[in-house]
Amino acid sequence: MPWSIPKRVSYPLSHEQVKGMLMRYDKNRDGKLSKQELRLAFKEMGLHFCSWKAGKAISSADKNGDGYINEDEMSEFVQYCSRWGIRIA
Secondary structure (H helix, E strand, O other): OOOOOOOOOOOOEOHHHHHHHHHOOOOOOOOOEOHHHHHHHHHHOOOOOHHHHHHHHHHHHOOOOOOOEOHHHHHHHHHHHHHHOOOEO
16 A cells, blocks of 8 residues: 655644744834735735735734734734634644
8 A cells, every 4th residue: 555645734833833933024023014024924825815815914903003913913913814724723
């Protein structure tokens, strides 16, 4: 019987792992994520409609209305992103 490797395996990620993965896209190191930084992150994760999703994520998680996702808004943002296939443990 031949041994095969599944083409795609999904492992749950912790909140901190997802946060760390997303914060790699904080290109200007200001501690928050802009719409452009989110668009790039989503694109590199293989998601479709990245610009639209980045805008929706900002409007959903940006509680102080400054147009960015900061440390205090990260939990809401990670929860929102889990709808697109980022599994969180």
